[in-house]
Amino acid sequence: MALIALTFFSLRLVPGDPIEVRRGERGISPERLAQLRHEMGLDQPLYQQFWDYVKQIAHGDFGTSIVSHTPVLKEFMALFPATVELTLAAMLFAIVIGIPAGMLAALRRGKATDYVVTGAAVTGNSMPIFWWGLLLILLVSVKMDIAPSGDRIDLLYDIPSITGFMLIDTLLSDQDGAFMSALSHLVLPMIVLGTIPLAVITRITRSAMLEILNEDYVRTARAKGLSPLRVVGLHALRNALIPVVTVIGLQISSLIAGAVQTETVFSWPGIGHWLIESLGRRDYPVLQGGVLLISVVVVGLNLFIDLLYGLINPRIRHGR
Amino acid sequence: MAADIAVARTPAQAPPSFLAETWRGLTENRGAVFGLVTIILVGLAAIFADFIAPHSYAEQLFRDHTLAPPVWVDGGSWSYPFGVDQAGRDMLSRLIHGARISLTIGVAVMVVSVAMGVVLGLLAAFRGGVVDNLLMRLMDLIMSVPDLVLSVVVVAIIGPNLINTIWAVLIVFLPRYVRLVRASALAELPKDYVTAAKVAGVGPIRLMFLTVLPNCMAPLIVQATLGISDAMLQAAALGFLGLGAQPPVPEWGSMLGEARSLLQRAPWVVTLPGLCILVTVVAINLFGDGLRDALDPKLKRG
Numbered sequence: 001m002a003l004i005a006l007t008f009f010s011l012r013l014v015p016g017d018p019i020e021v022r023r024g025e026r027g028i029s030p031e032r033l034a035q036l037r038h039e040m041g042l043d044q045p046l047y048q049q050f051w052d053y054v055k056q057i058a059h060g061d062f063g064t065s066i067v068s069h070t071p072v073l074k075e076f077m078a079l080f081p082a083t084v085e086l087t088l089a090a091m092l093f094a095i096v097i098g099i100p101a102g103m104l105a106a107l108r109r110g111k112a113t114d115y116v117v118t119g120a121a122v123t124g125n126s127m128p129i130f131w132w133g134l135l136l137i138l139l140v141s142v143k144m145d146i147a148p149s150g151d152r153i154d155l156l157y158d159i160p161s162i163t164g165f166m167l168i169d170t171l172l173s174d175q176d177g178a179f180m181s182a183l184s185h186l187v188l189p190m191i192v193l194g195t196i197p198l199a200v201i202t203r204i205t206r207s208a209m210l211e212i213l214n215e216d217y218v219r220t221a222r223a224k225g226l227s228p229l230r231v232v233g234l235h236a237l238r239n240a241l242i243p244v245v246t247v248i249g250l251q252i253s254s255l256i257a258g259a260v261q262t263e264t265v266f267s268w269p270g271i272g273h274w275l276i277e278s279l280g281r282r283d284y285p286v287l288q289g290g291v292l293l294i295s296v297v298v299v300g301l302n303l304f305i306d307l308l309y310g311l312i313n314p315r316i317r318h319g320r
Numbered sequence: 321m322a323a324d325i326a327v328a329r330t331p332a333q334a335p336p337s338f339l340a341e342t343w344r345g346l347t348e349n350r351g352a353v354f355g356l357v358t359i360i361l362v363g364l365a366a367i368f369a370d371f372i373a374p375h376s377y378a379e380q381l382f383r384d385h386t387l388a389p390p391v392w393v394d395g396g397s398w399s400y401p402f403g404v405d406q407a408g409r410d411m412l413s414r415l416i417h418g419a420r421i422s423l424t425i426g427v428a429v430m431v432v433s434v435a436m437g438v439v440l441g442l443l444a445a446f447r448g449g450v451v452d453n454l455l456m457r458l459m460d461l462i463m464s465v466p467d468l469v470l471s472v473v474v475v476a477i478i479g480p481n482l483i484n485t486i487w488a489v490l491i492v493f494l495p496r497y498v499r500l501v502r503a504s505a506l507a508e509l510p511k512d513y514v515t516a517a518k519v520a521g522v523g524p525i526r527l528m529f530l531t532v533l534p535n536c537m538a539p540l541i542v543q544a545t546l547g548i549s550d551a552m553l554q555a556a557a558l559g560f561l562g563l564g565a566q567p568p569v570p571e572w573g574s575m576l577g578e579a580r581s582l583l584q585r586a587p588w589v590v591t592l593p594g595l596c597i598l599v600t601v602v603a604i605n606l607f608g609d610g611l612r613d614a615l616d617p618k619l620k621r622g
Contacts, residue, residue, distance in 0.1 A: 122351070122602060122605060122606060122609075123598070123602055125605060126549065126553070126598060126601035126602040126604075126605050127598060128553055128556050128557065128560075128573070128594055128597045128598060128601070129557075130556075130557060130560045130561075130573075130576070130577075130594075131560075131576060131590075131591075131593075131594025131595075131597065131598070132594075134576070134580065134583055134590055134591075134594070135591060135594065137583065138583055138584070138587055138590075138591070142583070142584055253463075253464075253466045253467070254466065254467065256466040256469065257466040257467045257468035257469060258468075260466075260468050260469060260472070260561075261468065261557055261560070261561075264560075264561060275469065275472065276472070276561060279472060279476050279563075287473065287476065291465060291469055291473055294465070294466065294469060295464050295465045295466075298464060298465075298466060299464050
C-alpha cells in the first residue's frame with residue numbers, strides 16, 4: 001500500500017503533462033484536450049485519482065500504456081521472463097564460479113592464487129557494468145566475432161513463446177541451431193550481470209571458509225583421518241554456505257538494478273530496457289505500474305529467501 | 321634543548337594513539353596504500369584540473385580532428401594524447417575535469433547522506449516508538465525499490481542534471497546510514513557510561529552527538545568511505561543512461577553514454593572514461609577495506 005502511494009504521488013510530481021507530450025507538434029483543440037484529460041481521469045482531484053488507482057490495482061489493473069495502449073501488467077508479464085532468464089543465468093554463473101573460487105582462495109590463503117582471486121573480486125565488485133558490457137562487446141563480438149551483442153536470438157529464427165524462457169522455448173520448438181543461437185546471445189549479458197554477484201559471492205565464501213577452517217569440528221574431522229576433500233566439501237562447505245545463501249538473497253535487488261544497465265547495453269528485451277524506454281517516451285502509467293510491480297516482486301522474493309534461510313539454518317528456526 | 325625535555329616527559333610506554341594505531345594498520349595493508357595513493361592522485365587531478373588539463377573540456381578545439389585516436393595508436397598526436405571525442409574536444413582534458421565531477425558527486429552524496437543519516441538514526445534510536453517506527457518503515461520502503469530503478473524515478477521527477485544526480489543517488493543510500501547509526505546507537509544506549517551521563521544531567525542533544533555518536537563512528541567511517549565509491553558508480557550509471565549530468569559536463573558516465581554508438585569507430589572515447597571510473601572505484605574500495613581492518617581488528621580475517 002505504501003509502495004502504491006510512493007510510486008503514485010512521486011510520479012505525479014513529474015513536470016510535463018503526458019497529454020502535452022503526446023500532442024506533439026500537431027495542435028489539438030482545447031475541447032479535445034479536455035476530453036482526453038477526462039478520459040484519463042486527469043481532471044479529478046488528486047486524492048480521487050489516488051483512490052481510483054488503488055481500486056484499480058486491487059482489481060489487478062496496473063494501468064495502460066499511453067503509448068502502446070496495452071495494459072501495463074500484460075507488457076510486464078510479456079517482458080518479465082526475459083529478465084528472469086537473464087538474472088537466473090547471471091546468478092548461476094556467479095554461484096558456479098564464485099563458490100569454488102572462494103574456497104580455493106581460502107585453502108591457498110596468502111599464496112598467489114589467493115591474491116589473484118581476491119584482486120579479481122575487488123575489481124569485479126567495483127565494476128561499472130555498463131562499461132564492462134561495452135568492453136566485452138568490443139572484444140568478444142566485434143574483434144573476435146564469437147558471441148553476438150544484442151537481442152535474445154538471431155533474427156532468422158521465429159520461436160513461438162510458450163514459457164517465455166528463450167532457452168526452453170528453443171528446445172521445444174525443435175528448430176536446428178535455435179538453442180545454440182539463444183545460448184550465444186545469453187552468454188555476454190550473463191557474464192556482465194553476473195560479475196558483481198560473482199565478486200560478492202567469492203569474497204563471502206572465502207571469508208566464511210577461512211573462519212570455519214579454524215573451527216574445532218573441522219580439526220576433529222581432519223584428526224579422525226577423513227580425506228581433505230571430504231572435510232572441505234562436506235563439513236566445512238555446508239556451514240560456509242549459510243552466509244553465502246544470505247548474500248545471494250541480498251543480491252536480488254541489485255541484480256534487478258544491474259539488469260536495467262545490462263539490458264540497455266545489450267538491447268535485451270526485458271523490464272529494465274522497457275522502463276528506460278518508457279521514461280524516454282514519458283509513458284507514466286508504465287513507469288508507475290512497472291516500478292510498483294518490480295518492487296512487489298523484489299519484496300516477495302526477499303520474503304521467500306528469508307523462509308529458505310530458516311530451512312537451511314535450523315538455529316534460526318528454533319530461535320524465533 | 322626544548323625537544324629533549326619534551327622527549328623526557330613523554331612516558332616511555334605510552335600506548336599509541338588511536339590515530340597512530342589506525343595509520344599503522346593501514347600502511348601494513350598494501351591494497352590500502354595503493355588505494356590511498358591513487359585517491360590522492362585522482363584528488364589532485366580534480367583539485368588542479370584547471371591547471372593540469374592542457375585544453376578546455378568544453379571547447380571544440382580539434383573540430384578538424386574529430387575522433388582522432390590517442391597517441392599510442394597510429395595517427396595519434398601529442399597535442400591530444402588521449403585522442404579527440406565526437407565533438408572535437410580533447411579527451412585528456414575532459415577526463416581530468418571528469419575526476420572533479422565524479423569525486424564531487426561521490427563526496428557530496430556521502431557528506432549529506434551521512435549527516436542526514438546521523439540525525440535521523442539518532443532520532444530513531446533516542447525517541448523510539450512512533451518516530452522510530454515511521455522512520456524505519458520509510459527506510460524499508462526506499463530499500464524495497466532496486467537502487468538504480470529508484471534513482472531513475474527520482475531523476476524522472478526532478479529532471480536530469482548534475483545537482484539532481486546527487487539527490488537521486490543520495491536518497492538511495494540514505495537508509496543504510498540511518499539504519500547503521502540507529503543500530504549502533506541502540507547498542508550503546510544501555511551501557512553504563514550513557515546512564516552515568518544522563519544521571520550527571522547531560523541534555524539530550526549533547527547526549528546524542530557528544531556522548532553516544534563518537535562511539536558509533538568506526539563502522540560509520542568505513543561505510544562512508546565505501547559509500548563514496550558506490551555513489552560514484554551509481555551516478556555514472558545514471559549518466560550512462562542519459563539521466564545524469566548533461567553535455568558538455570564531462571562526467572565519466574555521461575561521456576561514455578554519449579559516445580556509446582562510436583564503440584567500433586573510436587573505442588578509446590568509450591573505454592577511457594570507464595577505465596577512470598573503475599580505477600577510482602577500486603582505489604576507494606581498497607582503501608575502505610583497509611580502513612575497516614585497521615579500525616576493527618575483530619573483523620580482520622583477510
